[in-house]
Amino acid sequence: xxxxxxxxxxxxxxxxxxxxxxxxxxxxxxxxxxxxxxxxxxxxxxxxxxxxxxxxxxxxxxxxxxxxxxxxxxxxxxxxxxxxxxxxxxxxxxxxxxxxxxxxxxxxxxxxxxxxx
Amino acid sequence: xxxxxxxxxxxxxxxxxxxxxxxxxxxxxxxxxxxxxxxxxxxxxxxxxxxxxxxxxxxxxxxxxxxxxxxxxxxxxxxxxxxxxxxxxxxxxxxxxxxxxxxxxxxxxxxxxx
Numbered sequence: 001x002x003x004x005x006x007x008x009x010x011x012x013x014x015x016x017x018x019x020x021x022x023x024x025x026x027x028x029x030x031x032x033x034x035x036x037x038x039x040x041x042x043x044x045x046x047x048x049x050x051x052x053x054x055x056x057x058x059x060x061x062x063x064x065x066x067x068x069x070x071x072x073x074x075x076x077x078x079x080x081x082x083x084x085x086x087x088x089x090x091x092x093x094x095x096x097x098x099x100x101x102x103x104x105x106x107x108x109x110x111x112x113x114x115x116x117x
Numbered sequence: 118x119x120x121x122x123x124x125x126x127x128x129x130x131x132x133x134x135x136x137x138x139x140x141x142x143x144x145x146x147x148x149x150x151x152x153x154x155x156x157x158x159x160x161x162x163x164x165x166x167x168x169x170x171x172x173x174x175x176x177x178x179x180x181x182x183x184x185x186x187x188x189x190x191x192x193x194x195x196x197x198x199x200x201x202x203x204x205x206x207x208x209x210x211x212x213x214x215x216x217x218x219x220x221x222x223x224x225x226x227x228x229x230x231x
Contacts, residue, residue, distance in 0.1 A: 004160070031216070031217060033217075033218060033219075035219075035221075042206075042221055042222070042223045042224060043161070043206060043208075043219075043221035043224070044221075045218045045219060045220065048216050048217070048218050050216055056216055056218065059218070091160050091161070093160070095217065097217075104149055104151070104166065104212060104217065105151075105163050105166075106163070106217070106219065107163075108153075108160030108161050108162065109160050110158070110159055110160050111160055
């Protein structure tokens with residue numbers, strides 16, 4: 001079956017522009033995570049969605065970052081007024097849960113490489 | 118307290134040798150410790166994981182050793198192969214308290230020489 005897909009695979013933008021990154025999780029997976037991977041900071045958690053619960057935004061680095069998940073499936077990560085330090089690979093992962101039961105395994109997409117000039 | 122410290126940063130091993138990567142954590146609420154393998158241009162993929170109620174878990178050539186009292190865990194790759202050359206990340210989470218969000222180590226770049 002299809003894995004987690006992300007688009008675009010690469011995005012080059014100018015400083016100050018807004019960007020939207022998309023994630024299509026594995027069908028049926030109710031938990032969705034965004035992470036950022038950069039040379040200086042490694043892999044960092046950004047935000048987590050679980051079903052209809054309020055998202056855990058504790059990892060978002062600034063209020064320029066936001067994310068939404070529509071219909072419990074596709075998620076979009078938006079970065080407003082991009083800065084050069086936002087350059088990184090943005091990874092999305094999904095996992096299956098049932099209520100409070102977590103299967104633990106997170107399946108990662110290939111990532112979106114964002115370059116801010 | 119949320120940090121996971123991983124070492125070494127890079128590792129070179131001869132084919133057939135044993136690769137050992139170590140991680141340490143502080144948060145005693147962590148209850149799930151996975152290892153992820155990442156190839157260039159790909160997302161991380163789960164390799165093997167352990168819960169703190171066991172001290173060792175083995176899957177094929179890959180073994181996790183877990184020391185709860187020392188708050189350390191390690192990955193051993195037996196009979197290392199060139200195809201194992203990748204970046205390895207340890208991670209930790211408190212499944213039910215933190216919703217499974219992973220705290221990653223800094224990664225180890227493994228190179229297995231033929």
